[in-house]
Amino acid sequence: MHNTRFLTQEFEYFVPHTLSEALDLLFTYQDKRTKILAGGTDLLVKMKTLGIGVDYLININEISEIKNVELDKGLKIGAAVKLSQLEKMKAVKEEYPALYEGITSMAAIAIRNMATLVGNICNASPAGDTIPPLVVYGAKLRIVSKKGERVIPLEDFISGVGETILKRDELVSQVIIPEPYKDLGSAFCKKGRVKADIAKINLAVGIERDGDICRDCRIVLGSVFSKTLRAYKSEEILRGKVIKDDLIISAAKRAAEEIKPIDDVRSTAEYRNELARVMVEDTLHIAWERAGGKRW
Amino acid sequence: MEEYKIEMKINGERLVATTQADESLLKFLRRNGFFEVKCGCEKGECGTCTVILQGKAVKSCITLALQANNKEVWTIRGMEKFELGRKLQESFVQYGAIQCGFCTPGMILVAKAYLDKNPIPDRKEIKREIAGNLCRCTGYKKIIDAIYAVAEENKKMN
Numbered sequence: 195m196h197n198t199r200f201l202t203q204e205f206e207y208f209v210p211h212t213l214s215e216a217l218d219l220l221f222t223y224q225d226k227r228t229k230i231l232a233g234g235t236d237l238l239v240k241m242k243t244l245g246i247g248v249d250y251l252i253n254i255n256e257i258s259e260i261k262n263v264e265l266d267k268g269l270k271i272g273a274a275v276k277l278s279q280l281e282k283m284k285a286v287k288e289e290y291p292a293l294y295e296g297i298t299s300m301a302a303i304a305i306r307n308m309a310t311l312v313g314n315i316c317n318a319s320p321a322g323d324t325i326p327p328l329v330v331y332g333a334k335l336r337i338v339s340k341k342g343e344r345v346i347p348l349e350d351f352i353s354g355v356g357e358t359i360l361k362r363d364e365l366v367s368q369v370i371i372p373e374p375y376k377d378l379g380s381a382f383c384k385k386g387r388v389k390a391d392i393a394k395i396n397l398a399v400g401i402e403r404d405g406d407i408c409r410d411c412r413i414v415l416g417s418v419f420s421k422t423l424r425a426y427k428s429e430e431i432l433r434g435k436v437i438k439d440d441l442i443i444s445a446a447k448r449a450a451e452e453i454k455p456i457d458d459v460r461s462t463a464e465y466r467n468e469l470a471r472v473m474v475e476d477t478l479h480i481a482w483e484r485a486g487g488k489r490w
Numbered sequence: 491m492e493e494y495k496i497e498m499k500i501n502g503e504r505l506v507a508t509t510q511a512d513e514s515l516l517k518f519l520r521r522n523g524f525f526e527v528k529c530g531c532e533k534g535e536c537g538t539c540t541v542i543l544q545g546k547a548v549k550s551c552i553t554l555a556l557q558a559n560n561k562e563v564w565t566i567r568g569m570e571k572f573e574l575g576r577k578l579q580e581s582f583v584q585y586g587a588i589q590c591g592f593c594t595p596g597m598i599l600v601a602k603a604y605l606d607k608n609p610i611p612d613r614k615e616i617k618r619e620i621a622g623n624l625c626r627c628t629g630y631k632k633i634i635d636a637i638y639a640v641a642e643e644n645k646k647m648n
């Protein structure tokens with residue numbers, strides 16, 4: 195057991211007030227163990243319990259450029275925006291319900307008051323609750339460094355457990371979520387041991403409806419692989435088809451076959467497979483109804 | 491290790507002190523005599539270290555003291571300065587929502603921050619709000635009763 199009392203390590207602390215200041219720091223200290231501190235709800239816990247070593251800590255919470263949410267043809271969410279701020283926004287609740295449900299399923303309010311959306315993404319946990327919804331909505335990340343910027347799909351960002359494609363002098367400045375298709379129905383579902391717990395499985399689905407037909411869809415699961423997983427074959431069953439109960443049942447079955455869960459402290463692989471099937475089925479029904487589709 | 495001079499307003503009073511980068515807000519507060527901020531799990535799970543930072547409940551064990559620089563912090567000791575704070579304290583006593591009392595500061599602070607913005611929640615909402623605060627004694631029912639009683643009173647006054 196580690197002593198969890200104190201952060202017994204020495205590091206230097208910076209509070210830049212502009213993005214360019216932060217990027218200068220990242221550039222200067224890229225060969226050292228330099229970490230960005232957003233809410234700290236993952237990082238500080240890891241520093242305490244896992245003894246993750248840090249030489250330089252850059253608190254990004256005072257950078258005004260990344261503190262707001264732009265509501266213009268979708269959402270642009272700055273890296274210092276707190277989860278509790280997002281859950282209060284009407285646009286999030288009404289237009290991106292799976293994201294709203296993902297956020298409010300997380301931890302407790304005192305955590306969400308500190309934690310950020312970008313922190314949840316960069317932490318790259320397979321159980322991160324905002325990641326499946328964001329993949330459903332086709333979110334992209336704006337990544338900046340002293341040398342320039344790039345925008346990449348969230349789907350390509352996480353490369354493994356706790357790993358991302360971020361270079362050492364880069365940070366994520368913004369999450370860009372496009373405007374949803376007009377008849378998109380989406381939903382999130384999570385099963386933990388108790389409320390506000392880390393997920394055994396979490397998932398989000400989105401169905402774009404055209405009459406009785408599923409024009410396009412996404413089924414995205416967490417905690418079932420080393421990173422968030424898209425059930426492509428299951429999606430294929432629904433895409434372009436008239437939506438009926440039996441189709442949803444077979445798509446759910448297929449999704450359960452596609453996942454690659456493990457046995458861990460939270461659950462067994464066998465249980466996760468069974469659970470995934472039921473959860474996908476229920477959540478597809480909810481999404482289809484939200485898209486304005488009929489129940490068969 | 492480098493010393494940083496920081497300043498905050500704690501329970502309405504200015505405090506100027508020094509800290510180091512690795513000091514949690516919890517440790518900082520206790521070192522400066524605010525022992526009412528309790529130390530439990532030290533990793534964000536139990537909620538007994540909760541304080542109100544800039545009007546919002548946060549867990550001080552996973553907040554750096556430096557993150558509270560130039561900010562306003564309230565602990566349970568300051569709650570008597572607010573009508574809502576006093577009401578909650580009295581209600582906890584009245585409903586027997588305190589046994590060992592270790593969770594009480596966190597519970598009351600979370601409830602205060604919440605009721606400030608949502609004065610008339612239902613029991614389900616109260617339950618959801620205190621989900622991050624563990625109590626090993628009461629079984630939660632009396633805590634929820636105590637907070638709900640204050641909400642009921644707010645309703646009558648509206």
Ligand SMILES: Cc1cc2nc3c(=O)[nH]c(=O)nc-3n(C[C@H](O)[C@H](O)[C@H](O)COP(=O)(O)OP(=O)(O)OC[C@H]3O[C@@H](n4cnc5c(N)ncnc54)[C@H](O)[C@@H]3O)c2cc1C
Binds near residue numbers: 232235
């Ligand atoms: C008690 C408790 C319960 C929790 N419950 C849940 C839960 O139910 N579901 C869930 O998904 N998570 C949960 N978490 C984990 C955590 O709260 C979330 O992942 C949160 O969103 C992290 O955000 P943060 O801002 O605190 O990240 P931080 O801890 O500040 O950062 C996380 C990581 O991302 C990096 N980072 C942060 N911002 C950037 C940036 N802009 N650019 C590049 N890198 C960056 C940091 O360097 C760090 O490595 C829980 C945590 C605790 C302590």
Ligand code: FES
Binds near residue numbers: 528537
């Ligand atoms: S001591 Fe901070 S949450 Fe337990």
Ligand code: FES
Binds near residue numbers: 589590592594627
């Ligand atoms: S009264 Fe003892 S922990 Fe809550």
